[in-house]
Amino acid sequence: xxxxxxxxxxxxxxxxxxxxxxxxxxxxxxxxxxxxxxxxxxxxxxxxxxxxxxxxxxxxxxxxxxxxxxxxxxxxxxxxxxxxxxxxxxxxxxxxxxxxxxxxxxxxxxxxxxxxxxxxxxxxxxxxxxxxxxxxxxxxxxxxxxxxxxxxxxxxxxxxxxxxxxxxxxxxxxxxxxxxxxxxxxxxxxxxxxxxxxxxxxx
Ligand code: GRF
Numbered sequence: 392x393x394x395x396x397x398x399x400x401x402x403x404x405x406x407x408x409x410x411x412x413x414x415x416x417x418x419x420x421x422x423x424x425x426x427x428x429x430x431x432x433x434x435x436x437x438x439x440x441x442x443x444x445x446x447x448x449x450x451x452x453x454x455x456x457x458x459x460x461x462x463x464x465x466x467x468x469x470x471x472x473x474x475x476x477x478x479x480x481x482x483x484x485x486x487x488x489x490x491x492x493x494x495x496x497x498x499x500x501x502x503x504x505x506x507x508x509x510x511x512x513x514x515x516x517x518x519x520x521x522x523x524x525x526x527x528x529x530x531x532x533x534x535x536x537x538x539x540x541x542x543x544x545x546x547x548x549x550x551x552x553x554x555x556x557x558x559x560x561x562x563x564x565x566x567x568x569x570x571x572x573x574x575x576x577x578x579x580x581x582x583x584x585x586x587x588x589x590x591x592x593x594x
Pocket of ligand 1: 399400401402403404405406434475476477496497498511564567
């Protein structure tokens, strides 16, 4: 069975989409652990209610050592680490041990509206303020940067002049739930090949 861990910081609707897709048979994998980087992450309940092992790390206390704690929990236990609304930046041995086996979902079309400080509603406010006609979400590999790793999937949505940032956030969130599970499925089927910045995905 293909084993994954999901890391969260917030409400966990992306985590919920993964749980739902495992339960409805679309995803053939198991969630071995859900790790939150703050005790206020309400998404933890989504995992606990399904008896999935949960861990709460306090990013304020751990700082740069948070990645080491994640590695202690996950080393040799999972095939893929999924960042699903996870705000801490990972570093050190964890990135080496899990090279090209950590993915993140970002709510814009990278390289637009991403990088330090670009998360949550701020991403959509920037897109609306800029006046883009198309936005969307990106699933990418995690490297030592912020939202800088090779891109796996992107899904687009139209942006209208009447849209609020919240309208756009909700429209993109729907696509995120599809894109993240699609990426996990391709990984579980061994259909992802990363060559430098390029990601080749078999049909
Ligand atoms: C999502 O928009 C995701 O793209 C971003 O954080 C948000 C978290 O959503 N990284 P949720 O916690 O999965 O509902």
